[in-house]
Amino acid sequence: MTTLRKASSNAARRSEASRQAILTAAFDLVNEVGYAKLSIEGIAARAGVGKQTIYRWWPSKGMVLFDAFLMLGEGSDGEAVLPDTGDLEADLKAVLRATVAELNDPRYDEPMRALNTEIMHDPALAAAYAERLDGPMKELKRQRLRDAQRAGQLADDLDLDVAVEMLWGPLLNRWLQRGGPLTSEYADAVVETALNGLRPRR
Amino acid sequence: MTTLRKASSNAARRSEASRQAILTAAFDLVNEVGYAKLSIEGIAARAGVGKQTIYRWWPSKGMVLFDAFLMLGEGSDGEAVLPDTGDLEADLKAVLRATVAELNDPRYDEPMRALNTEIMHDPALAAAYAERLDGPMKELKRQRLRDAQRAGQLADDLDLDVAVEMLWGPLLNRWLQRGGPLTSEYADAVVETALNGLRPRR
Amino acid sequence: MTTLRKASSNAARRSEASRQAILTAAFDLVNEVGYAKLSIEGIAARAGVGKQTIYRWWPSKGMVLFDAFLMLGEGSDGEAVLPDTGDLEADLKAVLRATVAELNDPRYDEPMRALNTEIMHDPALAAAYAERLDGPMKELKRQRLRDAQRAGQLADDLDLDVAVEMLWGPLLNRWLQRGGPLTSEYADAVVETALNGLRPRR
Amino acid sequence: MTTLRKASSNAARRSEASRQAILTAAFDLVNEVGYAKLSIEGIAARAGVGKQTIYRWWPSKGMVLFDAFLMLGEGSDGEAVLPDTGDLEADLKAVLRATVAELNDPRYDEPMRALNTEIMHDPALAAAYAERLDGPMKELKRQRLRDAQRAGQLADDLDLDVAVEMLWGPLLNRWLQRGGPLTSEYADAVVETALNGLRPRR
DNA sequence: TGATAACCGAGACGGTACGTCCTGTCTTACA
DNA sequence: TGTAAGACAGGACGTACCGTCTCGGTTATCA
Structure with a gap:
């Protein structure tokens, strides 16, 4: 190089x-x-x-x-990985709570909104974002879900991309549109609802 | 008045x-x-x-x-309502496909991105949006889910706000961030996954 | 009326x-x-x-x-007249000193500049000014000079308009263009020089 | 420099x-x-x-x-000088007639009125005008009068500044205030009256 | 060991848009 | 009908940035 x-x-x-x-x-x-x-x-x-x-x-x-x-993000690169205690629900809640904390962090709020604004109007930038920033993060998330899937904790036919977006999408959206309070409780509710689905179980 | x-x-x-x-x-x-x-x-x-x-x-x-x-939206106000054929999954797929079609409509793409950009940086505008535009729409969605819930098609303890955001959030997000193709198939996958949950159903 | x-x-x-x-x-x-x-x-x-x-x-x-x-000027109209003590030079000095005082009066400075500015660019206004404001004043001045002329104190063939303008023109000009200090001494000098002429007397 | x-x-x-x-x-x-x-x-x-x-x-x-x-005025700078044929009256008439012509020239009328307007309301500009544009011109005029004074054609105790202003002031004023026709005849009358003074000679 | 070529800071340039102020006309409601 | 109030289309104000450009000065590579 x-x-x-x-x-x-x-x-x-x-x-x-x-x-x-x-x-x-x-x-x-x-x-x-x-x-x-x-x-x-x-x-x-x-x-x-x-x-x-x-x-x-x-x-x-x-x-x-x-x-x-x-x-x-340059310093922390290495081989970051999402927590895997075996308890998928707890792990996901922890990660989503961390996401909520970051989105609520005033140091990152404006810069992230700014970046998202630019992404929204610039496909080239969106592609770069998808590849360099969001992509690796998403792969980590997918990986954690894949492990759970292998352990039989997630449905076999689950589309991991859809699953990831169903977990993080609501958070991102609340944050961008200020569509409601972005709290740990909300993160927990999203995890629980996503895991169990909307239908009654049994 | x-x-x-x-x-x-x-x-x-x-x-x-x-x-x-x-x-x-x-x-x-x-x-x-x-x-x-x-x-x-x-x-x-x-x-x-x-x-x-x-x-x-x-x-x-x-x-x-x-x-x-x-x-x-002024002309069409009246008493709009989401379809209710009794088949919740089919109804949701229809509605989410319609959402996808609207987001992909070149006539609305730029204006909606513009509006979302402004919302993202202006809390007052976000509040107005939540109250006047998004609110009524969301109530319709909640209402359809509420009906299904009463019919026993959704979990009794389901938080309808979370449910709505789990269905529409992923779509909105793909569209805003161009995080992947926004197709009918994707809409269907979101509906199925949300309804069934990520976990294996027995 | x-x-x-x-x-x-x-x-x-x-x-x-x-x-x-x-x-x-x-x-x-x-x-x-x-x-x-x-x-x-x-x-x-x-x-x-x-x-x-x-x-x-x-x-x-x-x-x-x-x-x-x-x-x-409405109140004071009546039959104003310039002083006539018999001593033309002294009378003129008094009047020009009064003019100097008025031009230096901060209450009238800006308004008079403003009026002069408008006059400068609007012939109709200039005509109105000549007729209603400057005209009567000038006639007073001419009248005083005419009396002096009849008393043999001014040249028989003197053009009174030219005389008036030669006395007041320098003052007006200094004031408008700020072309030097506008003092009583200057007023006196103008009167003396105008009366005696530039040439050596005899 | x-x-x-x-x-x-x-x-x-x-x-x-x-x-x-x-x-x-x-x-x-x-x-x-x-x-x-x-x-x-x-x-x-x-x-x-x-x-x-x-x-x-x-x-x-x-x-x-x-x-x-x-x-x-940049091209013509050099060492401009007012005419000196020995006949002061004729020379002054020529110069004042030239001034009249310039003031009546439609190419310069509006620009000069505009400049004078600004000068009238801006002391800084007035100073610049006095120093850079009017000053040199006035010095030329003073110089011509000084030469005449040395030749015994003007009074020994004559204040040249007052003299210059008495010759040009009336013209300027008529022009600015449109206080009467600005003709060669008027210029001549001013020169004659100024030179001889208002009083009867002898 | 110069020459030379790219980068750098600085900032002038032709422009576009900002948000404000004012123009002169028009409309409304009142007397 | 005249009036106070003020909305309107329009246009200029003076400022802030845009993206391009040119200017000297400084490295860092190659001849």
């Missing part, structure tokens, strides 16, 4: 310091001033960088935001 | 023609140029209206969009 | 109270906010009057200002 | 083409549409320039106009 760097030739000279300053500034600024007032000009000024440096390396404001999120 | 109209006095002079022209222009424009390029200036020009007339009556671009959606 | 009022028919119903309020408001406002920020809207608001009432009775902002000046 | 240019640094990047386009547009426009309808927006559009480029370099519309006048 390092040797290939030279192949793309121009990227070699890219200033890592500027890149970091820009991403940090973008993330901080969106928090401070909100999505509506986030501007390339403001990011450049805050980062102590020329506007051209942003335009040179990123195709859109959304991509800057996207990279800022990527940078955040 | 009609007799009290005179009391509020100034709103009485409001031009209904301008109001309609603005809402129509807003809806049409967001479709043609996209959310990012939707401007108050553009709406005013398209509607043949002074900008001040927009600023006088609406607090934000999002509220204009919101009213434009309200206007759309 | 009173009887003819009704002949012009519509003017009969004109509200004198509104007229005075408007003129007073115009004069006061131009002083407070300056010519550049003087607006019909502002005058109407200050006068507690509808905008239409101004547009109905005055053709332009300049005419309102003009009438405001007319109103000021 | 040339070497210090780099020190002021940012002004170095100023676009000379834009500057000229703006000044030309301003001068032309004020002629075409008149002072009242002269707008920064209009100047920018006519010059093919962003509004910000005007706001960046000029503090007011008046200063733009002022610079436009400066630009006009």
Whole structure:
């Protein structure tokens, strides 16, 4: 990879310091001033960088935001995995409660809304998001469900994608549309309802 | 109420023609140029209206969009109701397929994304949306589930809000984040999975 | 005159109270906010009057200002006359010093600049000014000079209009263009120089 | 001075083409549409320039106009001098007739009225005018009078400033206030009256 | 060990849109 | 009919950013 760097030739000279300053500034600024007032000009000024440096390396404001999120998750990469105590319901509740906590965290609220806004209007960014950020996370979730499925705790014919979306979709939606209080209790109710289904059991 | 109209006095002079022209222009424009390029200036020009007339009556671009959606649904109000053939699964599939069709309709895609974007960043607008647009729709959905519940087709202790969000949340989310193809088959899978639950049924 | 009022028919119903309020408001406002920020809207608001009432009775902002000046001079009309002590030079110095004092009076500075600005760009207003405000004043000045001429104190073939303008023109000009300090000494110097001429006497 | 240019640094990047386009547009426009309808927006559009480029370099519309006048006189600078044939009266008449012609020239009428209007309400602009435009012209006039004074054609104790203002003031004033026809005959009368004084000679 | 080419900060540039203010006209309700 | 009030279409204000550009200055590679 390092040797290939030279192949793309121009990227070699890219200033890592500027890149970091820009991403940090973008993330901080969106928090401070909100999505509506986030501007390339403001990011450049805050980062102590020329506007051209942003335009040179990123195709859109959304991509800057996207990279800022990527940078955040860079340290913890490794081989993250969802908890598996054997108690699927408890594990799912724990994970969904964590999701609720993150969505309610004021430090991430505005930046995540901003990123979602951009994704909503930019298919290219949506694809990048699906591949780089949401994809790995979703695979983890699918993996946990797959393990449970193998253990006979989930239906054999269960579509894991649908299952994941049925668990997280309601949360995401409540958060984006502010369609109700986003609490641990809600997370628990979603897990229970999803596992048991809407129909009466037996 | 009609007799009290005179009391509020100034709103009485409001031009209904301008109001309609603005809402129509807003809806049409967001479709043609996209959310990012939707401007108050553009709406005013398209509607043949002074900008001040927009600023006088609406607090934000999002509220204009919101009213434009309200206007759309004005004719069909009456006593809409979700289909009830007795076959809950079939009925839900029909309704979710209709939702999918609407979300995929290019005439509504951009306007709805635009509205959702504004909602995402404006709690006041989110509240208005929840009360005036989403609320009535959700009540219809809850009502259909309530009927099924009474008929013994749904669990007695089911939280209908959670149920509704578990059915529609995944669709909304796929659409907003473009997290996969939004097809009738997907709608069917969501209905089946939600009804049966993730766990093996005996 | 009173009887003819009704002949012009519509003017009969004109509200004198509104007229005075408007003129007073115009004069006061131009002083407070300056010519550049003087607006019909502002005058109407200050006068507690509808905008239409101004547009109905005055053709332009300049005419309102003009009438405001007319109103000021209404009380003192009668048969004003310039001092005539027999000492022409002393009399002229006194009058020009009075002019200087008036031009330096902060209460009249802005309003007079405003009026002059409008005159400068509106021939109709200029004509009205020449006839109703400047004309009578000029006639007084001419009259004083005419008396002096008859007494042999001024050249027989002197063009009194030229004489008046040579005395007051320099003052007006210094004031309008702020082309130097506008003092009593300057007024005296102008009188002396004008009376004696530029050439050496003998 | 040339070497210090780099020190002021940012002004170095100023676009000379834009500057000229703006000044030309301003001068032309004020002629075409008149002072009242002269707008920064209009100047920018006519010059093919962003509004910000005007706001960046000029503090007011008046200063733009002022610079436009400066630009006009730039070519002819050198060592202009008033005619000196030895016949002071003839020379002054020639110069005042030229002034009259210029004031009557429709190409300069509106622009000069506009500039004078701005000067009338902006002391800073008035100072700039006095120093850069009116000052040099006045010095020329004073110089011609000084030469005549040395030749014994003017009174020894004559205040040249007063003399200049007594010659040109009446013209300026007639022009600004449209206080009468501005003709060559008037110019001649002013010269004769000023030279001889109002009093009978002998 | 220069030459040279890309990056960098800075920020001017032509533009678009903002949200506000005012214009002159029109409409409503009252006296 | 005149009036206070104020909505209306329109247009300019002065500001903020957009995305492009040009300017010197600084690396970092190649001749």
